Amino acid sequence: MEIIHQKKRQTRHLILHPSRANKAMLKRKAIPLSLLAIIAIIISGVIIMNINDEEKSPKTKDHILDKDGLITKYDSFISERMNKKKLTPIDKTQLESFLKLNLDILSGLITPEEVDRTNINVDVKLWAPKLLTAPIISATMTNTYIIKEPTSSTKGVYGEFSSSILRKDDKAPWEYSSLSMLNLYKFPILTDFEPTDYAKLNLKLVDKFLLSNLENQAQRIDFSPTSNYKEFASSNRNGLNYAFYKFISTKSAVPLTVVFGVQEDQYNEHEIYPKNWYYVYMKRGS
Structure with a gap:
């Protein structure tokens, strides 16, 4: 089933701030982790869409x-x-x-x-x-x-x-x-x-x-x-x-x-x- 959207959803990522001593190191780690999270969301979305397409009968x-x-x-x-x-x-x-x-x-x-x-x-x-x-x-x-x-x-x-x-x-x-x-x-x-x-x-x-x-x-x-x-x-x-x-x-x-x-x-x-x-x-x- 097709859902017609009139506006794209916006996402926000919240990064917790660590202590001053480890701030730079953890910040470097947080960036790739957030990217991985975004990629995971995209992949899961594609999988869900594929599952829905497979369930849908040919029209x-x-x-x-x-x-x-x-x-x-x-x-x-x-x-x-x-x-x-x-x-x-x-x-x-x-x-x-x-x-x-x-x-x-x-x-x-x-x-x-x-x-x-x-x-x-x-x-x-x-x-x-x-x-x-x-x-x-x-x-x-x-x-x-x-x-x-x-x-x-x-x-x-x-x-x-x-x-x-x-x-x-x-x-x-x-x-x-x-x-x-x-x-x-x-x-x-x-x-x-x-x-x-x-x-x-x-x-x-x-x-x-x-x-x-x-x-x-x-x-x-x-x-x-x-x-x-x-x-x-x-x-x-x-x-x-x-x-x-x-x-x-x-x-x-x-x-x-x-x-x-x-x-x-x-x-x-x-x-x-x-x-x-x-x-x-x-x-x-x-």
Whole structure:
């Protein structure tokens, strides 16, 4: 798992001052000893990194990269040539599996570190704050999967979904996760979810409301530990949702809340379940 640091750690070495008679001699000895200590720390750090690399399973993302770290033999499952994208059965299976994985983390069934070591499709990045003593409270998970392998004459195809997970501090469990169909080309990605897809995720629909209900405080659901429902409703990205469908679930006796956001052009007031959702917000607790 990669930890993204924003500032390098500084180290200080404390040398005790001996008596005046032996000061010069011991000082000469202390210098090489301190250098040896630094070398030992560096070597041990390299060993630890190597051990972590050995424990980490090979990633699908690594498979599609060439020797220069570029994706040249595969095309993404979305491209600028499209005006919309409907998820295929393969895409939906991967998406449902990834949603389940996020819920497993929020319920404490598995940690992001375990996911990174054992799941070949999912790459985890922990975001370290600038202040080194501050806890890591956010991470990004990217699920990369191969749809078609390349041949001698055609490129392969890969798909990818990403989620963000948050917690209040390093002593707290991971509490929030979100995932969207937002893409670089800004065309709709049609998730094509059916009632059976929600049933497979063990989600029970309990409410439906509009973005305006958050704005007028008729609904007060917090989607993040860093912003309340008022700030959420006024944000540009989240404000693209028009309607919300609230589901509940339970994993390992932990209650979970899952809210799917739908854009206005995909909203059908007669639909009981959202067919083509834009955003999903997952929360540990009710």
